Amino acid sequence: MNVPYQIGAPGFQDPVAQSQATFRHLMDAIAHPALPRAFTSRTASCGPLSANATAVLLTLVDQDTPLWLDQALASSDEVRNFVAFHCGAPLVTDPSRAAFAFFADAQAMSPLTRFALGEPDYPDRSTTIVAQVDCFSSEGPGFSGPGVSGTRRFGFIPAPADFSSQWALNSAGFPLGLDIFLIGSTELAALPRSLRLTEV
């Protein structure tokens, strides 16, 4: 579904129900890590930001959450206007100050350590990454941790070439670290910092 974006166009048609539904998908995803779940938002896309990623943006981001955008998103006037109009989030260029970081291209995520990883007394003061992906696969590396019964194989495309080592570093810092939501066009999945790589 690709509706041309107009200035002042509504974000959610039914903000209460749509943000709740989107949130429940995100909550289910992070409670069951590395497990893609069906998700298709009725929201319009916004320039390089897909419909599903737009829904996540509207659900989580507001004036209280400094937002960092990757090159493709930051250079889109459509996206910047949309963020200003619908979320009111302050845009930051310093990744370590971001509450959320959005990537149009998941391949550009590395290095993860440039984002906020939280503080020992407050590990929640970390960046959450939301990255658009093309698709998921069950042939990636094995993961285990809270929310995973046993081990689960999981991969996503496109992924940074060094993602496994990036992730190993991230989860080794637990409880510090960042959490990632991967947003496809019909599915989404989450990688919380508690998720460990068991086999590559």
Add this chain to the structure above:
Amino acid sequence: MYVAVKGGEKAIDNAHQLLASERRGNPAVPEISTDQIREQMTLAVARVMAEGSLYAPDLAALAIKQARGDLIEAIFLLRAFRTTLPRFGESMPVNTAAMQVRRRVSAVFKDIPGGQVLGPTFDYTHRLLDPRLGQSGDPAPPPRAEGAAPFEAPHVLGLLDREGLIERAPAGPDAGEAQDITRTPLSFPADRQTRLQTLARGDEGFLLALAYSTQRGYGRTHPFAGEIRVGEAELYFMAPELGFEVPLGEIVLTECEMVNQFQGGADEAPRFTRGYGCVFGQSERKAMSMALVDRSLRAAELGESAGAPAQDEEFVMSHCDNVQATGFVEHLKLPHYVDFQAELALVRQLRREWRDAREAPVESTTTRPSKGEAAQ
């Protein structure tokens, strides 16, 4: 026969009806109006607005009526309403120096520019019950100075500041930088503006007792009442889309600035320090208590030894909110029978074991450490 706590729903409905009827009292007596409360119970309204953190005299009056005069309950009602209101932004800092002063006293100078203004105060009344108030009848109109024009009343502490005798009042946070304690959870250590916000909505009685304790030696601060002023202050809002400040109206405030001793140190000449209090409405007791506690909480910042309750930031800030306090104290009324059952089973077990241990032969008791309890 087993009678469970069934029919909770019906019981709750009935209780609400009973409550409404108790609130109304004897129907032969005319019902009190919220206008009467707002106009004649102004200090109660002020307290509810101050601790409810919402300047709304009509709603505060309604809350007092609904709460049957229980002010903490009324504060709670106002807070629960306040939390549902959209937040448009922050007002500009209030310029209290430009306030229309109703009352203004300083204990540190005999006379001050602008003058001492006694205003409406209980201070020099004799506390004798006045039987005439039992009957209706309007009091005589207060005397008014002929042709009295609004006058300038600069802050008294400014006089000390000009000589460098007192620390500078720190600049407030810039627009958009003030942390709203109702939007951001407290974390410790807190900064002074966060402490002041917390104290401003803190329980008057709790702050009064803490302030009193500092006067009695638990974290003494050697205070003088530099200035207490009550009056109307204009409130402005910076509308970014308009680019200028829009007046929102007037609010009544009580402001207190305490002057406190400070020894100075190797790097700093001795000078006075400040404690600050500011609340909605006329409430000098609260503003003064707040100023004393504010100064006490600065002990660490000023390098003073800190061990008294009023100097303990976590203790004061975690316990000064009466809506939180009353909720948690009163929650003990809720059923706790599951935990009590678990405790019951445990105490029975501990008593059984204690008896068994006492009755057991001497050898087996020697394996345990015992204190003065001779095995019989």
Add this chain to the structure above:
Amino acid sequence: MSDFPSYNFAYLDEQTKRMIRRSILKAIATPGYQVPFASREMPMPYGWGTGGVQVTAAILGRDDVLKVIDQGADDTTNAVSIRKFFEKTSGVRTTTSTPEASIIQTRHRIPEAPLREGQVLVYQVPIPEPLRFLEPRETETRRMHALEDYGVMHVKLYEDISRHGHIATSYAYPVKVAGRYVMDPSPTPKFDNPKMNDCPALQLFGAGREKRIYAVPPYTSVISLDFEDHPFERTKFDNVCALCGSTNTFLDEVVMNDEGARMYVCSDTDYCEQHRGDRKETGA
């Protein structure tokens, strides 16, 4: 007089829900860690379930089926009051049946019927900090969690053992979550602790007055603290439920008369009713 606004679905405004939702996601990613959140004043008193209510309000959707229990029972006054609150502000369907519910808000109990994947159990929490009664200062307890320094807790439990011969904590018995954070399970009896371990449902904890949210994801290890030579023991009842005959449930002791006659009944009223029905059907 000002106009009164009509309240949003499930009472909370959308900005508040977003803030709580963000905290919930963080909480799930850091199992057992207490995430600070900007808890709001709610129309019920602090200490009466405001944390649980805020969590439920933030996750609740129109298709959910909500169950509310207090002391294991659906008909206790506070459970009734909270259930009515959500009926009025959200219009969602409510139930007393544990298997039927998608969200269960609870105070002091975990239902007896096993929970399933997809369900969310929301706990009301009075004091979220398991170390609070050993160290009253938040600055100190935060440090202890950061350093994973739980020595004081072990000392406390060991003092119990030296005095009583075993650990004398019957409710709010501390647990370790996913091998990292020591967590207060809320004042549930320790009888319920084993149900938290490897539970298929998501467990969310809301402490309104203390402004904390924490979580146990599904399939997560939740281990009650103990010692090798003094392993955790679940409370055992010598009695059976006088109404349904259950022998493996948490029982309330009901005083029958002045002479001290007592009977024991299931604290989980829904389980008790189901179990009575099952017995009838099988002709027991």
